[in-house]
Amino acid sequence: MTLTMQQAAAKVMVALDKPDAEAALKLAAQLEGVGCWMKVGMELFYAAGPAVVRELKARGFRVFLDLKMHDIPNTVRGGARSITRLGVDLFNVHGAGGVAMMSAAAEGVREAVEAGDAAAAPIVIAVTQLTSTSQAVLNDEIGIGGPLEAAVVSYAKLAKQAGLQGVVASPLEVAAIKGACGALFITVTPGIRPRGADAGDQTRITTPYDAVAMGTDYLVIGRPITAAADPAGALNDILKEMTE
Numbered sequence: 001m002t003l004t005m006q007q008a009a010a011k012v013m014v015a016l017d018k019p020d021a022e023a024a025l026k027l028a029a030q031l032e033g034v035g036c037w038m039k040v041g042m043e044l045f046y047a048a049g050p051a052v053v054r055e056l057k058a059r060g061f062r063v064f065l066d067l068k069m070h071d072i073p074n075t076v077r078g079g080a081r082s083i084t085r086l087g088v089d090l091f092n093v094h095g096a097g098g099v100a101m102m103s104a105a106a107e108g109v110r111e112a113v114e115a116g117d118a119a120a121a122p123i124v125i126a127v128t129q130l131t132s133t134s135q136a137v138l139n140d141e142i143g144i145g146g147p148l149e150a151a152v153v154s155y156a157k158l159a160k161q162a163g164l165q166g167v168v169a170s171p172l173e174v175a176a177i178k179g180a181c182g183a184l185f186i187t188v189t190p191g192i193r194p195r196g197a198d199a200g201d202q203t204r205i206t207t208p209y210d211a212v213a214m215g216t217d218y219l220v221i222g223r224p225i226t227a228a229a230d231p232a233g234a235l236n237d238i239l240k241e242m243t244e
């Protein structure tokens with residue numbers, strides 16, 4: 001299926017990895033009206049907190065809050081309640097916490113919605129293996145044996161069992177995840193690099209075009225946009241590539 005520019009924009013989550021609200025909102029202003037999501041991660045949230053999330057929502061962005069919660073189930077349940085009250089559209093927990101922890105996140109969301117503290121339930125997804133992790137690091141350093149794809153699919157199945165709606169993985173694993181968990185199980189994929197862009201610390205990378213061809217639902221893209229001299233132009237080039 002060929003995407004329109006609007007459909008492509010709705011699949012892009014821009015990683016707003018900035019040190020403070022001023023820098024983040026300045027960048028967001030340049031991308032307003034395009035239709036992309038904003039991802040607020042640790043760097044920005046630890047500095048600017050819930051206020052920056054509310055401001056992005058007020059400016060019309062859909063927001064992915066990326067805090068990768070990983071703690072005992074009771075703590076994660078409470079964290080999920082707080083995040084749900086904040087009104088984000090999607091957030092993640094770490095799959096490494098296991099089924100009880102991931103289920104607690106889903107329960108926290110339900111509790112906040114049932115208490116009338118949130119208008120809608122955010123989508124909850126689990127991180128599988130970070131896109132900076134290579135096959136060699138997984139096997140030789142972390143100590144998980146076998147193919148990386150199998151480890152990712154195993155996390156995806158646990159996330160589904162826990163009642164989560166999807167996972168974070170690289171586009172390279174999307175077909176295997178959808179094969180194991182169904183076409184509707186959401187895949188959110190960082191590790192996106194336009195041809196010729198610096199991979200940086202990412203190891204499992206694909207181009208925006210390949211990510212779309214591999215069937216990913218959402219492309220998380222940071223530095224190729226946020227570190228560009230013209231972020232709006234860089235995003236536009238990526239959207240054009242996605243519609244090819």
Ligand SMILES: O=C(O)c1cc(=O)[nH]c(=O)n1[C@@H]1O[C@H](COP(=O)(O)O)[C@@H](O)[C@H]1O
Nearest residue numbers: 015041066129130131168190220221222223
């Ligand atoms: O959960 C995430 O968003 C995430 C998971 C993962 O496996 N890899 C990964 O890169 N991310 C995030 O995706 C973004 C990628 O940014 P760039 O590498 O600058 O495009 C960063 O904000 C990461 O924190």
